[in-house]
Amino acid sequence: MTFFQSIRAWFRRKILRDRAERWNHQYAIGRWEVLKAPAEYARFDACIALLRRHAAGGRLLEIGCGEALLQRRLAPGDYQRLVGVDISAVAIGRAQAFADHRVRYLVADMQKLELDETFDAVIFTESINYVPRRHQLLRNYARFLNEGGVFIVSIYRNKRSAGIWTEIHSVAAPIDRATTTNEVGAWDCEVLRLR
Template sequence: MPATLKYHFWRRVRAAHYAFGLARLPFGRVLERAVGQWERAQGFGDSPKEKATWDAEYGDGRWAYIAQLHENSRYWTIIGYMDAFRGGGEYLDVGCGDGVLFSRFKALGYQRYVGIDISEVAIRQLQCHNDDRTHFAQGDGDVHEPDGLFDVIVFNESLYYLKDPVGSLERYARSLKPGGCIIVSTYTNSRRSLAVLREAKTKLTVVDEAKTSQGSMSWLCTVLKPANAGMA
């Protein structure tokens, strides 16, 4: 098959896979792995990346735009939920990047704030904040095992970069304190991110959800709890 036809074929397969949840069908997981491999080979912006790629992108300023004004609405929505559900508590920020969320949240105060990111380049910019309440470290979100329990675990535009996002979400949910919650921010222009969120909602209970928009961009901020947890 010519390269151009092959590319368009896989684009259509990818679109169908996410639009119709084909992973649920027989052999769906095989298709899901094939789509994932193709996404990574093509360098899709909403698919998993290797550590070296993340380091290169943070090194050349690729992610500097997320600290700009047009991203503020979604950050303050996340922060509002973080404070409302467990103000002053213990927080885990999975895929914290170079700390844009932390820089806005820290003034509200916390008992403990832990941030992990696969990129050493990003984490290096944050380690000056490490103290007895704050800890930033390089870690792969796909395999990281949290130290202790948390009131709130945040995936700020990071969940859909994991290779097994919903499986990882369920694993991280085991590190919640009783009554704790997970906050997931999702970019709505990404087929993959919306598919991940849709599946996550079948595994965990939705407590609340808000949509923010800025120009042509919009995000969903979803608060989730384990299905067997109370809503209080």
């Protein structure tokens, strides 16, 4: 990055409070390397077990996919199509190493996403909590779901998470769930259908 580019990125991050720039910065300085730690494996695997139960071998849309960590734990037969979306160009730049004829990664804000495909599952692992009005988001995302399709949402348990689940449950009903607990904390993962 040139000096001019880093000043522009700093200005967008600090002064304009540009969210994409903030995530790019965090990925660039290694803040999210923690997501690759072995302590995270179990919460990914809990979501994958639910995915296999409700959308095995299906068409998957992953929102807030970061560096393709979910895909890296999936077996090739777990999906026929996988589209990963993230607001961070830095994260998606790294995810592209895992793209192939079935897998596409793209940079987009989940609140403005436009796609001309539909899916059997739309997955949010540790990402829906970063946007407001999740109930509106999920209603809006119904257009990406095939008939019978599901949302799979995972959220780390903290003092905000109960309120986020309440908001989600106002528009979507859980049909299956799993909780992962270890030394780092607890993650709840739910499979949901719109009410």
